[in-house]
Amino acid sequence: MPAPRIEIELDKLAHNARKLTALYGSKGICITAVTKGVCGSPRIANALLNSGIRSFGDSRIANIQKMREAGLDAQFILIRSPMPNEVERVIEFADVSLNTEISIIRLLARHAAKRGKIQPIILMIELGDLREGILPSDVEPMVAEVIGLRGVKLIGLGTNLACFGGVRPTEAKMQELSVIAGNLQQQFGITFEIVSGGNSANYQWFVSTPDVGLVNHLRIGEAILLGCDTLTRERISGLYTDAFTLVAEVIELKTKPSRPYGEIAQDAFGRVPVFEDKGNMERAILALGRQDVDGSAIKPRIKADVLGASSDHLILNVSGLGLQVGDEVQFDVGYSALLRVMTSAYVEKVYLSQT
Numbered sequence: 001m002p003a004p005r006i007e008i009e010l011d012k013l014a015h016n017a018r019k020l021t022a023l024y025g026s027k028g029i030c031i032t033a034v035t036k037g038v039c040g041s042p043r044i045a046n047a048l049l050n051s052g053i054r055s056f057g058d059s060r061i062a063n064i065q066k067m068r069e070a071g072l073d074a075q076f077i078l079i080r081s082p083m084p085n086e087v088e089r090v091i092e093f094a095d096v097s098l099n100t101e102i103s104i105i106r107l108l109a110r111h112a113a114k115r116g117k118i119q120p121i122i123l124m125i126e127l128g129d130l131r132e133g134i135l136p137s138d139v140e141p142m143v144a145e146v147i148g149l150r151g152v153k154l155i156g157l158g159t160n161l162a163c164f165g166g167v168r169p170t171e172a173k174m175q176e177l178s179v180i181a182g183n184l185q186q187q188f189g190i191t192f193e194i195v196s197g198g199n200s201a202n203y204q205w206f207v208s209t210p211d212v213g214l215v216n217h218l219r220i221g222e223a224i225l226l227g228c229d230t231l232t233r234e235r236i237s238g239l240y241t242d243a244f245t246l247v248a249e250v251i252e253l254k255t256k257p258s259r260p261y262g263e264i265a266q267d268a269f270g271r272v273p274v275f276e277d278k279g280n281m282e283r284a285i286l287a288l289g290r291q292d293v294d295g296s297a298i299k300p301r302i303k304a305d306v307l308g309a310s311s312d313h314l315i316l317n318v319s320g321l322g323l324q325v326g327d328e329v330q331f332d333v334g335y336s337a338l339l340r341v342m343t344s345a346y347v348e349k350v351y352l353s354q355t
């Protein structure tokens with residue numbers, strides 16, 4: 001098989017999606033599967049569809065277009081605020097978009113109305129993580145304007161935590177979202193179809209909360225793909241964490257010192273590296289680099305240490321493992337590694353099992 005490659009076990013992903021759908025469904029929460037970590041792979045989306053997922057979210061309209069054109073019959077939500085220049089594609093390919101800017105919503109409304117369409121939108125509320133979101137104090141006038149616009153329909157509210165600021169989606173944060181949603185519903189005489197409480201990081205809140213309030217929706221990416229609770233990166237019980245296996249090939253294997261010798265200046269990426277002297281070690285170079293993967297977010301499945309990576313070379317300490325040139329090494333991937341692996345044109349995508 002070609003290397004480097006990412007082996008994708010579709011049955012494990014389908015299993016994770018099925019388990020999470022049942023878990024969240026037990027308290028009345030629907031999930032949208034977020035596919036941005038896998039570049040909207042239609043093969044993966046199809047496996048999730050077969051396991052009961054009916055809604056997909058992606059931050060890129062190109063990924064949504066790709067899944068749609070592959071014939072997947074589901075709801076597609078654009079989970080990043082549309083760029084003004086892509087508004088027409090959003091109306092064409094997305095069923096719903098998440099929004100925070102009135103100028104962009106006006107554009108969506110104008111273009112949708114022109115085509116005789118009504119574009120459903122969800123407003124995102126800032127609750128402290130400081131990525132996207134309307135400040136709670138600004139949301140009321142925004143809703144007042146949005147519900148008066150022809151061409152868009154306000155179908156819900158949402159929030160996103162634990163992404164930029166690492167802010168935990170606590171019971172208090174979720175109650176705050178429910179209270180905002182409840183007040184707006186009352187004040188404007190509307191009903192929100194969707195109150196979207198967050199992402200994979202909402203797991204601990206969900207299992208411990210006595211009452212989910214008005215929250216009836218979550219957008220779940222990493223928990224399906226990598227099986228973990230993203231607040232701690234611990235495995236969610238009953239889920240697979242190894243649906244993805246990255247494989248790369250050894251192209252050099254030599255015993256060399258652990259510390260570079262000579263006058264030390266900047267490395268290939270503008271940093272001045274510091275290495276501890278641990279004597280000689282067996283060093284393997286794998287044909288895999290920063291163009292393919294985030295080397296700090298992978299874990300060899302053998303007892304090797306990742307020493308670092310340049311654009312096209314990954315360097316491992318493989319002392320005592322008996323590796324040979326031409327051997328393959330398998331890795332677990334973290335989210336940022338997965339993202340880059342799936343994006344790299346140089347890493348072969350190998351889908352295992354299922355259809």
Ligand SMILES: *Cc1c(COP(=O)(O)O)cnc(C)c1O
Nearest residue numbers: 034079160199200219220221222
């Ligand atoms: C990426 C993203 C998600 C999914 O996050 P995970 O941690 O992968 O579950 C949900 N909502 C928004 C707005 C996102 O950008």
